[in-house]
Amino acid sequence: MIEAYQQQLVRYYKGYLRDIISGKPFSVVVLRGEKNKPATTVELHRAIALFRQNEKTAQRRGWTIEWEDWSSKKLGKQKWVSKIIVDTEEDYLHLLKKEDEAAVFKHQLQILLDWQPAIQSFLMDKPERVLDLKTVWDDLQKVVDHLLAHDVSNHYIRSIPVPVHTKFIETYRPIIFLLLKTIAPEKYAAGSTTLDELLSLKQKPHLYPIRWLDKTIADQLMHCMDVTGVTVDWLKQISWDIKEVWLVENETNLYLIPERKNAIAVFSKGKATHSLKDVPLLAKAKLFYWGDLDEEGYKMLNAMHGYYPNNLQSVFMDEATLLQHAGEMGKQDAVYKTISLEYLTRAEQAAFNILKYHNGRLEQERIRQDYVAERIRRY
Numbered sequence: 001m002i003e004a005y006q007q008q009l010v011r012y013y014k015g016y017l018r019d020i021i022s023g024k025p026f027s028v029v030v031l032r033g034e035k036n037k038p039a040t041t042v043e044l045h046r047a048i049a050l051f052r053q054n055e056k057t058a059q060r061r062g063w064t065i066e067w068e069d070w071s072s073k074k075l076g077k078q079k080w081v082s083k084i085i086v087d088t089e090e091d092y093l094h095l096l097k098k099e100d101e102a103a104v105f106k107h108q109l110q111i112l113l114d115w116q117p118a119i120q121s122f123l124m125d126k127p128e129r130v131l132d133l134k135t136v137w138d139d140l141q142k143v144v145d146h147l148l149a150h151d152v153s154n155h156y157i158r159s160i161p162v163p164v165h166t167k168f169i170e171t172y173r174p175i176i177f178l179l180l181k182t183i184a185p186e187k188y189a190a191g192s193t194t195l196d197e198l199l200s201l202k203q204k205p206h207l208y209p210i211r212w213l214d215k216t217i218a219d220q221l222m223h224c225m226d227v228t229g230v231t232v233d234w235l236k237q238i239s240w241d242i243k244e245v246w247l248v249e250n251e252t253n254l255y256l257i258p259e260r261k262n263a264i265a266v267f268s269k270g271k272a273t274h275s276l277k278d279v280p281l282l283a284k285a286k287l288f289y290w291g292d293l294d295e296e297g298y299k300m301l302n303a304m305h306g307y308y309p310n311n312l313q314s315v316f317m318d319e320a321t322l323l324q325h326a327g328e329m330g331k332q333d334a335v336y337k338t339i340s341l342e343y344l345t346r347a348e349q350a351a352f353n354i355l356k357y358h359n360g361r362l363e364q365e366r367i368r369q370d371y372v373a374e375r376i377r378r379y
Contacts, residue, residue, distance in 0.1 A: 002050045005031045005084055009095055016092065017127035020106060021120060026089035031063070033081050041075060051081060054095060061094040105130055108137070115141055122182040133175070139164045140172060144179050148187070153200035160201075169195075205231045206275070211254050213246070213263040232275045235282075242285050246315070247276070249291040249300070250364045256372060270300070277307040288379065290315040293322065294332045294361035298341055298352045305343035316367055316375065318347035322354055328366035331359055 008031045019027065038044035056062040068082035086092045093099045108130050112119060123130055133140065146162045157173070158166045169176060177195040181188060192198040207229035212218035218226055221240065244263035248254050254267045268276055276282065289304050289312055291297040301314055322329070336356040344352060355361065 002047065004033060008032075009086070009092070012092075013096065013098070014127060016089075017105065017130075018124055020102075021109060021123050021127060021130075026092070029086040029092060031084040031086070033083065037070065037072070037080055039074070044075060044078060048079075051084075056087075056091060061088075061091045063091065063095060101131070104134075108134055112137065116144075116179075116183050118183045119179060122178055129175075136168075136172065139168055140175065140179065143169060143172075143176060144183065147176070147180060147199065148184060154202065156202045156204060157196060205233075206269075207231060208235070208269065208276075209251070209254060209267040211257075211265045211267075213244075213257060213260040213265055215259065217242075217262060232279070235276075235279050238281060240281060242281060244288065245282055245285045246288045246290065247282075247304070249297065253290055253364060256369075257376060258373070270296075276304075282308060283311070285311065287312040288315050289313070289317075290364075291317060292361070292364060293317060293351065293355065295334070295336050295338055295356070298344065298348070298355075299338060301348065302341040302343045305345075309343070314345070314348055315379075316364070316372070317351060318345075319350035319354070320347065321367065321371075321375075322351045322362060324371060325362055325367055329355075329358065329360045329362050332361040335359055 009029070012029055016026070019025075038047050051065055054062045056064050064085045064087060066082045066085065067079045070078045070080040072078060086095065090099075093102050109123070112123065112130065143162050143164060146160075152160050155161075157169055160169060162169065173195045177198055180195075180198060181192075188198050195201070196203065208231070209227060209229050211227045212222060212225075215226065217240075218224060222228060242262060242264055244260060246257055246263065246265040247268050248257075248265060249268055249270055251267050251269075254265050257265050266276075287304075287308050289301055291301050291314070293316075297317070301317060304312055336359055338356070341349065341352060
């Protein structure tokens with residue numbers, strides 16, 4: 001029964017910290033009890049003893065108890081707790097055993113407000129940040145001061161010349177983002193949602209692994225390199241006369257495809273629909289797409305059909321493949337939500353409908369290797 005009051009004390013703590021941050025004086029805490037009362041005399045005496053252990057006296061901090069008359073059919077006329085009052089901040093912290101923590105909080109808070117008074121709202125949102133970040137506040141201040149004073153738009157996030165280790169900014173990216181937006185909202189674009197956008201940082205180029213399926217052409221164009229990594233911008237600029245391009249969403253499949261004349265395979269890493277559109281090389285070649293047999297996989301296939309409507313063909317994403325491996329079909333974690341995929345072929349749509357009905361997915365690794373080899377040979 002006393003636990004209900006103690007839990008209320010704990011729940012008040014976050015508001016107490018917010019009051020400290022905002023400069024408000026301590027507010028008297030009034031705790032209300034449960035309706036349930038002791039059922040026996042033993043329970044009654046034990047509960048009252050526990051309440052009195054924390055009762056305030058001239059020599060001891062604690063709470064003040066207001067009692068009320070209680071008539072019980074079983075226990076007769078008794079006194080029971082009506083409400084509990086915590087009058088002072090010292091009493092409150094004593095009851096929670098947080099005197100030391102509150103002292104450290106106030107000291108750290110003053111340091112932060114002396115540094116940047118504007119972060120008051122940042123700390124009000126989550127008061128626990130004052131102490132949770134205590135060991136890194138010095139470095140956070142150095143980083144924020146540097147970013148406020150310098151244009152770093154010609155840097156990658158790990159190359160900004162600040163006096164912290166190279167992973168610090170990356171590790172505390174969301175905190176630094178919020179601090180900058182809070183301290184100097186007029187300095188940064190309102191629509192920025194990440195630190196990289198906020199500071200206009202250079203982005204590490206995304207590399208797509210390419211495997212040459214024709215070693216003769218690899219020798220001619222890539223100095224015998226069978227596998228290399230390229231950016232989308234580079235892909236858009238080249239003018240190779242390639243007959244086939246195989247796009248695979250599973251890295252293992254990049255190496256399953258046998259040698260083929262005048263062909264390359266690209267591991268698109270699940271990013272095909274975001275960046276591999278409007279690529280002349282893909283538009284003029286015969287394009288094969290091998291993705292995951294689940295909701296996201298078919299959404300990506302549908303998008304790729306939209307980008308390359310005249311030359312794209314899916315691989316192992318049809319009804320025949322799914323039926324051949326029905327015993328290997330599992331469940332995807334989320335329930336299918338996609339209603340319409342307008343660019344799928346009839347065979348692809350049939351496979352998607354089966355998967356959607358069963359909320360299923362077929363992992364590419366579950367497709368038999370002999371089946372893969374025979375189907376690819378036919379293309």
